[in-house]
Amino acid sequence: MDTSAIIRILSEKGEVSLDTWRVISIKENGDGTADILYKNRHVGRNGDPVFLWIYANVVDEDEDVRVLERITFKKDDILWLIRHVFPKVKIIRGLSNSPPTGGV
Known part of the structure; x- marks a missing residue:
């Protein structure tokens, strides 16, 4: 299915309001699924946006x-998830607005 059709169907079904969420990326997987990333148009700031993953x-x-x-x-x-799930992976400086926290 065409990626624009996927976005349209989700919008028509009321799953995601395109007035609130802007599509950033869509990835169709080989198993009949898709990962869709949206950015909120109203909540958050440019340096600290809110995302929706479907x-x-x-x-x-x-x-x-x-x-x-x-x-x-x-x-x-x-960033928190990466630090705690993959503790040996180095976080690229500049991605986080907060200092690193200690592990558990």
């Missing part, structure tokens, strides 16, 4: 898209 099942036969998972997050949330 993991969806793309059903070509029915021309439908079904949301499997949805997560709203900020940049610091991802």
Whole structure:
């Protein structure tokens, strides 16, 4: 299915308001799913935006898209996750607005 069709279907179904969320990236996976990344148009600032990630099942036969998972997050949330899930990975300086926190 065309990526613009995926975005349109999610909008028409009321899953994501394009008045609130701007599409940043979409990645179609080989298993019939898609990862879609949005940025909030109203909440957050340019240096500290709010994102929405949707993991969806793309059903070509029915021309439908079904949301499997949805997560709203900020940049610091991802940095925190990387620090604690992958503690040996070095964080690139300048990505975080806050100093690194200690591990558990």
